[in-house]
Amino acid sequence: MLKLLFQFIAKERSLRNLQKTFPSQFLKSLTMSQPKASVNRPTDISRPVIEEPNSRIIYPEVRKDTKVEEMIHEYRVRDAYRWLEDPDSEETQRFVSAQNNISQPFLERSEEWEGINAKLTKLFDFPKFGCPMRHGDYYYHFKNTGLQNQSVLMQQKTLEDPEVVFLDPNTLTADGTTALSQKTFSDDGAYMAYGLSESGSDWNKIRIRKAKERTDFPETLEKVKFSNISWTKDNKGFFYGRYIDQAGKTDGSETKQNENQKLYYHRVGESQDQDKLIVEFPEHPLWRLQTDVSDCGKYLILSISHTVRDNMVYYADLKEDEAITFKPIVDKFEADYDYITNEGSKMYFHTNKDAPKYRVIVIDFDNPAEENWTTLIAEHEKxxxxxxxxxxxxxxxxxxxxxxxxxxxxxxxxxxxxxxxxxxxxxxxxxxxxxxxxxxxxxxxxxxxxxxxxxxxxxxxxxxxxxxxxxxxLNLEGFNRDDFSVEQVFYRSSDDMNIPMFIVRRKKDGVEPRPCLLYGYGGFNHSLMPSFFITGLMFVDTFDGVLAFPNIRGGGEYGMEWHNGGRLLNKQNGFDDFQAAAEYLTKNNYTTKDRLAIQGASNGGLLVGACINQRPDLFGAAIAQVGVMDMLRFHKFTIGHAWCSDYGSPDDRTHFSNLFKYSPLHNVHIPLNPNQEYPSTLILTADHDDRVSPLHSFKFAAALQEAVRHSEYQLNPILLRVYTKAGHGAGKPTTMRINEATDIITFLRKTLNVDSVNL
The missing domain is CATH 2.40.10 (Thrombin, subunit H)
Structure with missing residues (x-):
C-alpha cells in the first residue's frame, strides 16, 4: 500500500503544485509548512516531529546561540550552532536523535526500503577477492563469500593448495564493526603486524600474528594513527608512528586535533612501554611521519608531511646498537616524493618535482645535492x-x-x-x-x-x-553487462575548459530523458577512475537510469596542473565544472532537472553542499556524505589542518575571503522564489568519523532547516541521517554498506521523478 502512496506522476511532477504531484498521504510525511502564528512551536528537540492535523514535517527547533560572534580578518562571523561541535553534550545528542526521528521513518519505514534493501542484498551477494600476496612460505589473499561484514584474510602454501583462514575480523565483534585496517609482513614472512580499527575510526590498535601458528603475540600497540609499519630486515621489529600525548578519548568520536606524532621502534614480543623513541619534532606539532626501510635494509627513509601533499625526505643509516641519526635530503615542502627501491646508495623516487605529470628520479644518498639527481623515467607529455x-x-x-x-x-x-x-x-x-x-x-x-x-x-x-x-x-538475475554502454564525453565548463565525463546507461536507440545520478569529487589530487560502484549500478538497473562521472578540476586526472586548477583560490572551478556537467546532461536530453540527483562524499560532500547553495535550480535531489561544510573552522578538528593544502588556511586573510564565498554553512539562503528552492537533500554522517567530524554535517543541516522552515517555496525535504558505530567509510561492514545504499536509493525513489522501477 505504501508503495502506491509514493508513486510519482511523471509527466506533471512539480513539488510546487501539490495536487498534480503527490497523493495527500505522501505530503503528510514529506513536506514542510509554516505554522500559523498562533501555534506555539515545540522547543524540545527530542519530541516527535510529525504533528497533526498539519500534514507536514516539522523540523526540530534547534537553539541558535546569537552570542557566538567574532571578527576574523575584518569579517563579522556568526556561528549560531557552534555548540554542535561538542559531540558529548546532551544537547548535541538530543539534536542527533531528533534528526534521526525524521530521517529514519522517512527512509526505512516503507515498502520501498524493504524492496530496495532486498535487491541490494542480492546485488552485494557475490564472491569478492583481493590480490594474492607472497610472503615467505605462504600466499595470502582477501576473500568475501558475498555478505560477510568484513573480508577474511586467507593463507595458502601454493596457489593451487586449499586455502585456510589466517585472520577473520568477523570473529572480533558480533556486528562486524572491527575492521582490519592495515597489514605488513616481516621480510621473511614469519610475522604479520596488522592494525584494527573500531567503529570506522582512524585510530588503530596494532597486533602481531605468527604466520605458521596463526596466533598472536600478547602485546597490543595503541594510540596509533596515520602510520604505516616498516619492518627491519632482521625481522625483529618495526617502526611506527604514535600519538602518545593525545589526551582524552581516542575512539573516533572526539574532535581534538591530532598533534605531536612520534616515531617509535617496536621489538616483537615486548610490551609497548618498552618501545624505543626514534625521533620527534616538538617544534612542529602538525608534522606526520612515514617510514620505509630500504630494500637493502641499510637505510631508514623518513617522509615528513604536514598536509596531504608535498613531503620532505630524511634518511638514517641503520646500524645495530647505534643511535639513529637522520640527515635531510629534501628539506622543503614543495613536491611529492615516494620511495620505490634502491641499488646501494642510489634511491629511486616517484615525484612531481619539476614534473606536474610525475617522473622517476634517482638520488644518490652519498651525493644528494639536487643538481646531481638523474631522471630514469621522464615526465610524459600527456x-x-x-x-x-x-x-x-x-x-x-x-x-x-x-x-x-x-x-x-x-x-x-x-x-x-x-x-x-x-x-x-x-x-x-x-x-x-x-x-x-x-x-x-x-x-x-x-x-x-x-x-x-x-x-x-x-x-x-x-x-x-x-x-x-x-x-x-554479479549474482543478479537478468543482469548482463553487454546490455549497458559506457561512453566518455567532453563538455565545456564556464571558462571554456574541456572536462571529461563518463556516462553509463542501458543500450537503446535514441536518447530520452532518464533519472540520472551525477557523482563527483574533485580534490586532493585524487583521480575519479572508472571503477565498480554498486549504488550507481543499482540506480541504473532499478530506475532505467543514467550514471555520470565528471572528472572535474581539483582531482589528479591530468596531473598537478589539473589539481591546481581546482584548489586554493581556484576551488570554484571544480564547482563550476560540476554544475556544467548537470547543464550538459539536461541540454543533451540525458535527463531533466526533476530527474537529476547529485552525490558526493568527503570533499565530494563539500562539492554537493556548495553546489546546492549556488545552483539549486539545477538539481532534483542531492546526497551529501560525510562532507566538509564549515570551511572557516575545518582546520581546528582532528586532521583537518592537513587539508589547508587544498582549501587554504582560514588563518590567512586571502584564503579566508575565498573560503567564505563558498563555505556551505555560511552560504545557506532562504528560498525567496521557486528557483531558489533547495533540491531534496539527504545529509549523511557517522558518529565515529574522525576524518571529517560529524559536526560539519550537524551545523549544515541545522542551518539549512532553519533557512527553509518558513519559506513557502521550499517543499523539498532536508534530512540528516546519523549512523552509529560508523566512521568516514573505510572498514564499514557489509550490512551497514547495504543499509546506507538502501537509504540513498530509497530517498531518490521518493524524491526524484522516477517512472520505471525494477525491483
Missing part, C-alpha cells in the same frame, strides 16, 4: 605516471593515467625502456602485489560494469600472457 613498483630484481611495473583510463607497463629498472605492455579494458587498476625478490605479480582490475578481475603474471615466463586467476561476477 599521461600521468600514477605509481611505480619494483619487482623481479630489475623491473619497474608502472601505471599511467591516460584520459582517465589506466595503462599498465613493465620497464627496465636501469634503462627505463619498455619491456611489456599489459592489455586493459577501459577501467582501473585497483590493487597490485609483488616484490623485488619474486618474479610474479598479481594485479586487480575493475570498471563500471566489472566488479573485479585478478590477474597473475610471472616474469620468469615472459612468453606467457597474464592469466585470470579469479573473477567476481
Amino acid at each position: 599521461d600521468v605516471l600514477e605509481w611505480a613498483k619494483c619487482v623481479n630484481e630489475d623491473k619497474l611495473v608502472v601505471c599511467y593515467n591516460r584520459d582517465v583510463k589506466n595503462i599498465l607497463q613493465a620497464l627496465d629498472l636501469h634503462t627505463g625502456q619498455l619491456i611489456r605492455q599489459f592489455g586493459l579494458d577501459i577501467g582501473s587498476i585497483n590493487s597490485i602485489s609483488g616484490k623485488r625478490k619474486y618474479s610474479e605479480i598479481f594485479y586487480g582490475f575493475s570498471s563500471f560494469l566489472t566488479p573485479g578481475i585478478i590477474y597473475h603474471y610471472d616474469f620468469s615466463k615472459p612468453v606467457e600472457k597474464p592469466k585470470v586467476l579469479r573473477e567476481s561476477t
Whole structure:
C-alpha cells in the first residue's frame, strides 16, 4: 500500500503544485509548512516531529546561540550552532536523535526500503577477492563469500593448495564493526603486524600474528594513527608512528586535533612501554611521519608531511646498537616524493618535482645535492605516471593515467625502456602485489560494469600472457553487462575548459530523458577512475537510469596542473565544472532537472553542499556524505589542518575571503522564489568519523532547516541521517554498506521523478 502512496506522476511532477504531484498521504510525511502564528512551536528537540492535523514535517527547533560572534580578518562571523561541535553534550545528542526521528521513518519505514534493501542484498551477494600476496612460505589473499561484514584474510602454501583462514575480523565483534585496517609482513614472512580499527575510526590498535601458528603475540600497540609499519630486515621489529600525548578519548568520536606524532621502534614480543623513541619534532606539532626501510635494509627513509601533499625526505643509516641519526635530503615542502627501491646508495623516487605529470628520479644518498639527481623515467607529455613498483630484481611495473583510463607497463629498472605492455579494458587498476625478490605479480582490475578481475603474471615466463586467476561476477538475475554502454564525453565548463565525463546507461536507440545520478569529487589530487560502484549500478538497473562521472578540476586526472586548477583560490572551478556537467546532461536530453540527483562524499560532500547553495535550480535531489561544510573552522578538528593544502588556511586573510564565498554553512539562503528552492537533500554522517567530524554535517543541516522552515517555496525535504558505530567509510561492514545504499536509493525513489522501477 505504501508503495502506491509514493508513486510519482511523471509527466506533471512539480513539488510546487501539490495536487498534480503527490497523493495527500505522501505530503503528510514529506513536506514542510509554516505554522500559523498562533501555534506555539515545540522547543524540545527530542519530541516527535510529525504533528497533526498539519500534514507536514516539522523540523526540530534547534537553539541558535546569537552570542557566538567574532571578527576574523575584518569579517563579522556568526556561528549560531557552534555548540554542535561538542559531540558529548546532551544537547548535541538530543539534536542527533531528533534528526534521526525524521530521517529514519522517512527512509526505512516503507515498502520501498524493504524492496530496495532486498535487491541490494542480492546485488552485494557475490564472491569478492583481493590480490594474492607472497610472503615467505605462504600466499595470502582477501576473500568475501558475498555478505560477510568484513573480508577474511586467507593463507595458502601454493596457489593451487586449499586455502585456510589466517585472520577473520568477523570473529572480533558480533556486528562486524572491527575492521582490519592495515597489514605488513616481516621480510621473511614469519610475522604479520596488522592494525584494527573500531567503529570506522582512524585510530588503530596494532597486533602481531605468527604466520605458521596463526596466533598472536600478547602485546597490543595503541594510540596509533596515520602510520604505516616498516619492518627491519632482521625481522625483529618495526617502526611506527604514535600519538602518545593525545589526551582524552581516542575512539573516533572526539574532535581534538591530532598533534605531536612520534616515531617509535617496536621489538616483537615486548610490551609497548618498552618501545624505543626514534625521533620527534616538538617544534612542529602538525608534522606526520612515514617510514620505509630500504630494500637493502641499510637505510631508514623518513617522509615528513604536514598536509596531504608535498613531503620532505630524511634518511638514517641503520646500524645495530647505534643511535639513529637522520640527515635531510629534501628539506622543503614543495613536491611529492615516494620511495620505490634502491641499488646501494642510489634511491629511486616517484615525484612531481619539476614534473606536474610525475617522473622517476634517482638520488644518490652519498651525493644528494639536487643538481646531481638523474631522471630514469621522464615526465610524459600527456599521461600521468600514477605509481611505480619494483619487482623481479630489475623491473619497474608502472601505471599511467591516460584520459582517465589506466595503462599498465613493465620497464627496465636501469634503462627505463619498455619491456611489456599489459592489455586493459577501459577501467582501473585497483590493487597490485609483488616484490623485488619474486618474479610474479598479481594485479586487480575493475570498471563500471566489472566488479573485479585478478590477474597473475610471472616474469620468469615472459612468453606467457597474464592469466585470470579469479573473477567476481554479479549474482543478479537478468543482469548482463553487454546490455549497458559506457561512453566518455567532453563538455565545456564556464571558462571554456574541456572536462571529461563518463556516462553509463542501458543500450537503446535514441536518447530520452532518464533519472540520472551525477557523482563527483574533485580534490586532493585524487583521480575519479572508472571503477565498480554498486549504488550507481543499482540506480541504473532499478530506475532505467543514467550514471555520470565528471572528472572535474581539483582531482589528479591530468596531473598537478589539473589539481591546481581546482584548489586554493581556484576551488570554484571544480564547482563550476560540476554544475556544467548537470547543464550538459539536461541540454543533451540525458535527463531533466526533476530527474537529476547529485552525490558526493568527503570533499565530494563539500562539492554537493556548495553546489546546492549556488545552483539549486539545477538539481532534483542531492546526497551529501560525510562532507566538509564549515570551511572557516575545518582546520581546528582532528586532521583537518592537513587539508589547508587544498582549501587554504582560514588563518590567512586571502584564503579566508575565498573560503567564505563558498563555505556551505555560511552560504545557506532562504528560498525567496521557486528557483531558489533547495533540491531534496539527504545529509549523511557517522558518529565515529574522525576524518571529517560529524559536526560539519550537524551545523549544515541545522542551518539549512532553519533557512527553509518558513519559506513557502521550499517543499523539498532536508534530512540528516546519523549512523552509529560508523566512521568516514573505510572498514564499514557489509550490512551497514547495504543499509546506507538502501537509504540513498530509497530517498531518490521518493524524491526524484522516477517512472520505471525494477525491483
